[in-house]
Every structure is written in C-alpha cells, then in structure tokens.
Amino acid sequence: MALGIGCTARPGNSRNNKTGSWRVFYPVMDTEKCTKCGTCQLICPEGCINQNPDKTYSIDLDFCKGCGMCAEECPDKAKAITMIKEEK
Amino acid sequence: MVDRSIENFECGHRACGGCGASSAVRMILKGYGENTIVVNSTGCLEVFSTPYPETAWKTPWIHSLFENSSAVASGIEASLKKQGRLDTEKILVFGGDGATVDIGTLCISGAFERGHDFTYICYDNEAYMNTGIQRSGATPYDADTTTSPAGVCSTGNNLPKKDYPQILVAHGSPYVATASMAYPADLMKKVEKARNTKGPCYIQVHTPCCTGWGFDGAKTMEIGRMAVECGLWVNYEVIDGELATVKKVKRVPVDDYLKAQKRFRHLFKPVRNDAEIAKIQAIADKNAKKYGIDIE
Numbered sequence: 001m002a003l004g005i006g007c008t009a010r011p012g013n014s015r016n017n018k019t020g021s022w023r024v025f026y027p028v029m030d031t032e033k034c035t036k037c038g039t040c041q042l043i044c045p046e047g048c049i050n051q052n053p054d055k056t057y058s059i060d061l062d063f064c065k066g067c068g069m070c071a072e073e074c075p076d077k078a079k080a081i082t083m084i085k086e087e088k
Numbered sequence: 089m090v091d092r093s094i095e096n097f098e099c100g101h102r103a104c105g106g107c108g109a110s111s112a113v114r115m116i117l118k119g120y121g122e123n124t125i126v127v128n129s130t131g132c133l134e135v136f137s138t139p140y141p142e143t144a145w146k147t148p149w150i151h152s153l154f155e156n157s158s159a160v161a162s163g164i165e166a167s168l169k170k171q172g173r174l175d176t177e178k179i180l181v182f183g184g185d186g187a188t189v190d191i192g193t194l195c196i197s198g199a200f201e202r203g204h205d206f207t208y209i210c211y212d213n214e215a216y217m218n219t220g221i222q223r224s225g226a227t228p229y230d231a232d233t234t235t236s237p238a239g240v241c242s243t244g245n246n247l248p249k250k251d252y253p254q255i256l257v258a259h260g261s262p263y264v265a266t267a268s269m270a271y272p273a274d275l276m277k278k279v280e281k282a283r284n285t286k287g288p289c290y291i292q293v294h295t296p297c298c299t300g301w302g303f304d305g306a307k308t309m310e311i312g313r314m315a316v317e318c319g320l321w322v323n324y325e326v327i328d329g330e331l332a333t334v335k336k337v338k339r340v341p342v343d344d345y346l347k348a349q350k351r352f353r354h355l356f357k358p359v360r361n362d363a364e365i366a367k368i369q370a371i372a373d374k375n376a377k378k379y380g381i382d383i384e
C-alpha cells in the first residue's frame with residue numbers, strides 16, 4: 001500500500017521524485033567567488049542548495065529544476081553562479 | 089529569532105521551476121519555527137506539494153477542502169487548547185488567493201470573528217493558477233486570464249483587486265500584514281511576529297507566478313520587487329487596527345512592471361493603450377496616497 005493508515009505519508013518522501021530531469025540549464029557554483037551570504041539557499045524554490053560543513057554551498061542536481069533564480073539573485077559583487085545548458 | 093536552518097519543506101515537489109509560492113513557503117516555515125501544524129486549502133501549493141502518495145511537508149499537514157481550511161484550523165486550535173498544548177504548538181494555514189478572497193471568505197470570517205489563535209497565510213499569485221489561470225477576486229485590473237481574456241472587445245479583467253487585508257482589519261484581527269516573497273527578511277519577521285501574537289493573524293504574501301503571469305522563472309524575485317517599487321503592491325503591517333509600518337519606496341512608473349509580464353502585453357501591442365495604463369497608474373497613485381509610501 002502506498003499510504004499508511006489514515007492516508008498518511010512519510011514526512012518529506014517527495015525526495016523519491018528526482019525533479020532534476022526537468023532541467024534545461026544547470027547551475028555551476030564558483031566557490032572562489034562565493035561570499036557565503038546564503039541568499040541562494042534561502043530563496044531556492046526547491047530547497048536543493050545545501051550548506052557544507054566548511055560554510056560553502058553546494059547545489060543538489062538531483063532536484064534542481066534549473067530555474068536560474070539563484071544565479072539571478074546572487075549579489076552583484078559575487079555573481080558566483082552561472083547557468084550552463086545541459087548537453088544530452 | 090528566525091532560524092534559517094529550519095527545513096520543513098522537502099525537495100522533489102512538482103512546482104514549476106522558479107515558483108514564487110514554493111520559495112515563499114520555505115521562508116514562511118523558517119519564520120514560523122518548529123512545532124507547527126499546517127492546514128492547507130486546495131490550490132497550487134496543495135497540489136504540487138502532495139502528489140499521491142508523496143508529501144513534501146515535514147510538519148503535520150492536513151488538507152480538507154477549498155473553502156474550509158480556517159474552519160479545520162479552528163477545530164485543531166480548540167483541541168490543542170483543551171489539551172493545554174497551545175503554548176508550544178501553533179497552527180499555520182495556507183490558502184491561495186482564490187481559496188482566501190473568493191471561496192473561503194465565509195469560514196475565514198467566522199474563524200476571525202470567534203478569535204481562534206492561528207495564523208492565516210494567503211499566498212497571492214493573483215489568479216486560480218492550479219486549474220489554469222482563471223481570474224479570482226485578487227486578480228489585478230486589466231490582467232489577461234483565461235476567464236477574462238484580452239482581445240478586441242476587452243482589455244482583460246475589468247474589476248479591481250479586492251482589498252482583503254482591510255476586510256480582516258475590520259474583523260478586529262490583532263495582526264494583519266502584507267508581505268512580498270521578494271523581501272525575505274521582512275516576510276520572515278512578519279511571520280514570526282504573527283506566531284507571537286495571540287488571536288487570528290493574517291498575512292497576504294505576494295508570490296509572482298512565472299507560468300500564469302508569463303515571465304522567465306529566473307525573474308520571480310525581480311518581478312516581486314518591481315511590483316513593490318511601482319506601488320501596485322504595498323508591504324504594510326496593521327497592529328490592532330492601526331497602521332504600524334509601511335515599506336517606503338522611491339516610486340517608479342508602472343510601465344516596466346507591466347511590460348515584463350505577458351498577462352499585460354495587450355496594453356502595449358499592437359499599439360500602446362495609454363488610457364488603460366493611466367488607469368493602472370491611478371491605482372498605484374491611490375495606494376501611495378493611502379499608505380504614504382513615497383519617500384519625500
């Protein structure tokens with residue numbers, strides 16, 4: 001059975017669905033330029049940008065839909081994220 | 089203090105790339121903190137976050153119908169109160185603009201009249217996006233939607249946007265605010281304030297919708313900022329019926345905001361419709377005067 005008793009689902013089990021396949025452009029993070037302000041992590045509609053123990057950020061490409069909001073909103077003085085077209 | 093490390097909205101949901109609502113929901117859950125029970129009415133958010141048999145939520149979450157989310161929240165609140173758990177656990181209601189300003193008004197009015205202790209968030213994407221961009225009471229003047237199509241005989245939605253926050257101010261709500269997902273710090277602060285206010289609180293959050301409004305998903309935040317900068321969206325707080333804070337801006341003409349979206353393209357193509365643009369500018373001017381948003 002897909003759901004538990006009372007039609008409950010396990011918390012956050014939408015992780016089973018890898019939305020990365022939707023992507024046309026993928027983001028590349030330049031950790032040298034990154035000022036670690038955390039804007040991308042805060043605004044990402046997916047929540048697929050995670051902070052590493054060394055305070056840098058990495059993007060989980062399993063889930064990134066490639067909307068480009070992070071690259072657009074990365075502050076002008078850093079502009080650490082660039083969008084590159086997927087080659088398939 | 090807002091804890092930005094809280095992640096109660098998981099990856100893998102089916103929102104469009106660049107969705108304003110899912111970005112706003114992540115910020116709101118950070119602002120509202122742990123020990124939150126979420127009630128969700130039907131709408132884009134409910135549909136994309138809980139596709140059978142999965143859920144993106146990591147909080148207790150309930151969905152019943154389009155119209156009754158505030159009634160369900162009232163019941164949960166009454167139960168928590170009886171069990172003495174209301175001090176530590178709080179209820180957060182999410183409704184889209186259709187579920188809030190059109191379909192759910194009756195239940196919201198009842199819940200705010202009774203004074204239940206919960207926070208109602210209306211994520212306002214200005215139409216029924218989930219069913220295919222039909223106009224709602226929150227659709228702005230002259231927007232093109234599938235039920236108010238612009239063409240030879242029409243310039244789109246010919247009714248003004250309903251001023252819903254003021255309806256709830258009239259109910260005597262202790263905290264009513266408007267916010268925009270383009271200003272995350274402001275949004276999270278307001279949500280936290282609502283959690284700490286006893287009684288029914290209401291926050292209407294402007295969440296640009298790239299699919300329905302017709303712009304590139306990367307520009308979601310920028311469109312949100314443009315709406316605030318031209319005066320068509322005003323960020324304010326009303327505490328106990330008194331206007332407490334207003335986001336002041338150096339106002340720009342509405343043209344750039346309208347030009348950036350396909351739902352207003354009929355105002356510029358094939359020929360510029362100055363009469364209609366002047367009417368929209370008048371709405372922005374009226375907002376500016378009413379809330380005093382202009383920096384002198």
